[in-house]
Amino acid sequence: MIEELAVVVKIENHQVWVESGQSSACGACMQKASCSTDAIGSVLKKKPVPVDSDIQLKSGDQVMVAIDENLLLRASVLLYLAPLIASFGGAGLAGWWFAGTANAELWIAGSAVLSLLVSLWLINKVQNLLILNYYARPVVVRKI
Structure with a gap:
């Protein structure tokens, strides 16, 4: 504590x-x-x-x-590490999917940003659901 x-x-x-x-x-x-x-x-x-x-x-x-302290640690992981992993995961997936195509870098950057935004939206939704059980x-x- x-x-x-x-x-x-x-x-x-x-x-x-x-x-x-x-x-x-x-x-x-x-x-x-x-x-x-x-x-x-x-x-x-x-x-x-x-x-x-x-x-x-x-x-x-x-x-x-x-x-x-565990609550603060879990919140830090959720708010910092999860969006970072999602962003790199989206960029990696787009890099694999669009490898060798024209404008591959644009697709990779767009996918990274989209993955980041989706992860932040999901974190918000999960937080709103869990806040009813444990605030x-x-x-x-x-x-x-």
């Missing part, structure tokens, strides 16, 4: 909204780019974010918010 300190901003209809309570030390740290401590904070500090909580909270409470948001782990 990747954890981040946050502050409860409001509670509305049994929904907890938090903002990042990131310390100022992270701003001056030399390891900020490779540190997972700032991973959730970079999202939370922009605006209030809804989180799930089983703990009784009130506005102003400091809480520890966490999200599963992962940060959760409040403990009150500080």
Whole structure:
């Protein structure tokens, strides 16, 4: 679990909204780019974010918010690696299919772009279907 300190901003209809309570030390740290401590904070500090909580909270409470690393890894693979593989696969298939024909390079480039766009569309559709079964948001782990 990747954890981040946050502050409860409001509670509305049994929904907890938090903002990042990131310390100022992270701003001056030399390891900020490779540190997972700032991973959730970079999202939370922009605006209030809804989180799930089983703990009784009130506005102003400091809480520890966490999200599963495996979820972030799977999302990264889905959003970065799958379209890349689809694009190279489409280009390779077009290269094999149109080998030796006139304008083969145009067909290869067009197929790569089309494969990329189709993969992004499919990812969007799969995400919309799976979001009904499992919608992962940060959760409040403990009150500080």
